[in-house]
Amino acid sequence: MYSVVEENYLKALLSLSSTGEEVSINELSKRLEIKMPTVNSMMKRFAEKELITYESYKPVKLTAKGKKEAAMVVRKHRLTEMFLVEKMDFNWEEVHEIAEQIEHIKSPLFFEKMDALLGHPQFDPHGSPIPDKHGNVVETAYLPLSKCEVQDQVVLKAVSDSSEGFLRFLNARTILLGDQLRVLGKENFDGSMQVEVYGKATETFSQLICDKLMVEKI
Amino acid sequence: MYSVVEENYLKALLSLSSTGEEVSINELSKRLEIKMPTVNSMMKRFAEKELITYESYKPVKLTAKGKKEAAMVVRKHRLTEMFLVEKMDFNWEEVHEIAEQIEHIKSPLFFEKMDALLGHPQFDPHGSPIPDKHGNVVETAYLPLSKCEVQDQVVLKAVSDSSEGFLRFLNARTILLGDQLRVLGKENFDGSMQVEVYGKATETFSQLICDKLMVEKI
C-alpha cells in the first residue's frame, strides 16, 4: 500500500510520461511543486520499490509495475470525479480538488461500488478516459484545438485542464463537452483563434485556451 | 484546519468525555492505541490551541471550542456512514472503516452535499445522532440492554459499537435497529441475558453484547 505522498508522485510521473516515456527530475519537481532534492530522494526510494528505473543524472522511467500503480490512482481520481458529478450533483469545475483527496481512500470496495453505481464509465466529466481495474486505458485520438486549421469542423471531446478557473471560463461561455465548433480564423502572431460554437456564440480564444480544448474532427 | 491526527484525538476526547467531562491521558492513550508520552505532548499542543484545558498531572477537558471541533468531525463521520448505506448500497457493518477515512476530507461543500442528498438525517445507520452544523446533538435517552430487568419490553434503537465484528454478530441473528425485544431472563453471575426478539428467535446474549445494545423501553 502506498502513502498519499507516493500516490501523488506516481500520478505526476504518469502524467508527465504520457509525452515520451522519460521524465526529468526537474519536470517532476515543477509539476509537484516540491524542490528537486526532495524529489531526487523519493526517486531513489521509488527505484528500490521497482516503481521506476533510475540512474544518476538521467531521467527516470516508470516500470510496468509503476505504470499500473499510477493508473490505479488515476482510475480512483476519475471515478470519483464522475461519481461527484453524476451522483452528488456537483458541477464539473468543483470536483477536481475533492477527488484529489478521495483518490487516496484505502478501500478497494469503495471504488468498486462507485464503478458499479456509475455503470462502469469509460470517461470522466472532463472527457478523460478512466483506466480499467487492470490499469488499461481506452486510447483516444483527440487533438488540441490549437492544432486545427481554418474551416476545420470539430467536436469538443475533452479538456486537458480540470482546474476550477479554466472550467469557470468555459461555463461563463456555456461551452460543454459535445459542442460542435468551427475554426473561423487563426492569428499566427499569438496563436489565438476565432471559433464558432454552433448554436451559441462566436468566440476568440487565446492559444493557452486552444491548447486545453481537446477535439475530434468531423 | 486540523490535521488528520488532530481530528482523531478530538474524536477520542469527545467520545471519552461523554461519560463525565474529564478525560485522563491514560484513557485517551488506550483508546487511540498511542503511547502516553505521545498523547501527553499532543495535549500540550491542544492546550496551546485552546481545544482543551490542561494542568500537569490532571485529566484534560475539552473547551467549548474543542467540543465543537470534535462534534464537527463526528458529524462528518456519521453523515458519511449514512451516505454509504443510503446512497452507495453498503451494509452497516462495512461503513465504519471507510468513514474513518472520508471524515478527514477537507471540503465543507462535500459534506453539505451529503447532508442535503440525505435530507438532513438526524441519525446514522447505527442509531447514533448526527451533530448539526453548529455542533449540537439531539439528546437521546437510550439505555444499554444490560440495565434492563426481566420482563422489560424494549425497542433496539442504536448500537454503541460500530465495528464490523459486532455488526456481523447481529447480522448472523438478523437483528436490526427497530426490533422489539423482551427480557426473558438475566443471569446475575455473568450478566448474560435471555432475550426474545419478536418475530425472530430467542437468544442468549453475554453481558458484553448487552452493553452494546442501546434500547428504549416501551
Place this chain on the structure above:
DNA sequence: ATATAATGTTAGACAAGACTAACAATGAAG
C-alpha cells in the same frame, strides 16, 4: 502512614517528507 501500583512527564531517538546550501555533472553557445 508509608510502600507500591498506576498514572503522568521529560528526555532523547526515529521515520517520513519537506527544506536550504553547496557541490557535481551535463549540455548549449560561442
Place this chain on the structure above:
DNA sequence: CTTCATTGTTAGTCTTGTCTAACATTATAT
C-alpha cells in the same frame, strides 16, 4: 573546446507524530 547555465546530487536541518527509557507524582492498600 571551453564557458556558463541548467539540471542533478549530497549533506544537513526541520516538523509532525511516533516510540522507549527513565524519572516524578498521585492514588491505593494494608
